[in-house]
Amino acid sequence: MIIDAHTHLLPPAVAKSRHSFFRRDESFRLLYENEKARLARPIDLLENMDREGVHRSVICGFPWQDPALCREGNDFLWECQARYPGRFLPLACFSLRSLREAEKERDRCLAQGFAGIGELSFYRGGLSAERIRLLTALLKPLQSKGIPVLLHTNEPVGHEYPGKISGGLLPVFRLLQALPDVTFVLAHWGGGFFFYELMPEVARAAAGVFYDTAASPFLYRSLIYSLALRIIGPRRILFGSDYPLLPPQRYFSEMAEAHLPARVQARIQGLNAGRLFFRTPNGGRPRQDQV
Numbered sequence: 001m002i003i004d005a006h007t008h009l010l011p012p013a014v015a016k017s018r019h020s021f022f023r024r025d026e027s028f029r030l031l032y033e034n035e036k037a038r039l040a041r042p043i044d045l046l047e048n049m050d051r052e053g054v055h056r057s058v059i060c061g062f063p064w065q066d067p068a069l070c071r072e073g074n075d076f077l078w079e080c081q082a083r084y085p086g087r088f089l090p091l092a093c094f095s096l097r098s099l100r101e102a103e104k105e106r107d108r109c110l111a112q113g114f115a116g117i118g119e120l121s122f123y124r125g126g127l128s129a130e131r132i133r134l135l136t137a138l139l140k141p142l143q144s145k146g147i148p149v150l151l152h153t154n155e156p157v158g159h160e161y162p163g164k165i166s167g168g169l170l171p172v173f174r175l176l177q178a179l180p181d182v183t184f185v186l187a188h189w190g191g192g193f194f195f196y197e198l199m200p201e202v203a204r205a206a207a208g209v210f211y212d213t214a215a216s217p218f219l220y221r222s223l224i225y226s227l228a229l230r231i232i233g234p235r236r237i238l239f240g241s242d243y244p245l246l247p248p249q250r251y252f253s254e255m256a257e258a259h260l261p262a263r264v265q266a267r268i269q270g271l272n273a274g275r276l277f278f279r280t281p282n283g284g285r286p287r288q289d290q291v
């Protein structure tokens with residue numbers, strides 16, 4: 001089974017009139033004011049999945065500042081998975097603007113059956129010490145439950161683009177240290193974080209961390225697959241396309257170009273994600289209809 005572990009869907013009101021949301025959220029404006037930044041409908045994603053042989057997609061919304069918009073986004077993702085059973089695995093997002101509201105939303109969504117949390121991102125201001133403190137409080141109850149938390153990370157060097165967060169990888173390390181038993185998925189290859197797993201203390205802190213490939217063709221040569229495999233092995237890498245940013249085929253051709261053995265590709269393209277996302281919110285056995 002092929003699973004795309006990182007895609008985005010936003011409610012129709014946002015897709016239809018993105019401009020009206022710009023003044024409500026500065027980060028959203030930053031990422032989407034360029035019309036080339038596409039917004040997909042569920043049917044677009046589904047048709048693309050069918051065309052490219054993807055069975056399921058993990059769907060994320062946008063990390064709105066306004067808790068009400070987060071709630072609406074989460075409700076929309078839940079509707080999507082209910083409308084197309086067996087195709088979508090929704091992740092829930094919350095805003096750190098109010099800790100109490102975020103806790104409520106976390107509990108509401110996980111009780112409902114969301115596959116995890118994410119994509120959490122702090123496009124403005126990055127992962128500050130205060131945000132690490134809030135996240136630690138919010139995610140602590142998830143420890144040892146195996147509920148994945150997808151966190152946006154990006155490389156600290158290279159070209160600039162909208163949404164690229166400065167501040168380096170040290171805050172990511174601090175967060176992993178604060179929450180050693182939370183199952184993090186670091187998006188976009190962790191911004192290169194996996195390289196530092198060559199350091200024993202980083203390897204210890206990141207032992208349970210997964211990395212997704214989202215946006216890889218825009219950022220790295222396909223050699224990154226072989227390098228990541230040498231450092232972290234084949235079990236903690238997840239294929240994620242960041243659709244509608246890029247279609248899955250771009251990744252599959254890079255994996256072929258990198259001459260990855262078929263069994264390694266199978267792990268990256270679905271087996272790893274299957275083990276990670278098909279859990280009940282309590283960390284229990286997956287339901288029959290989920291596997």
Ligand SMILES: [Zn+2]
Nearest residue numbers: 119152153187
């Ligand atoms: Zn991201």
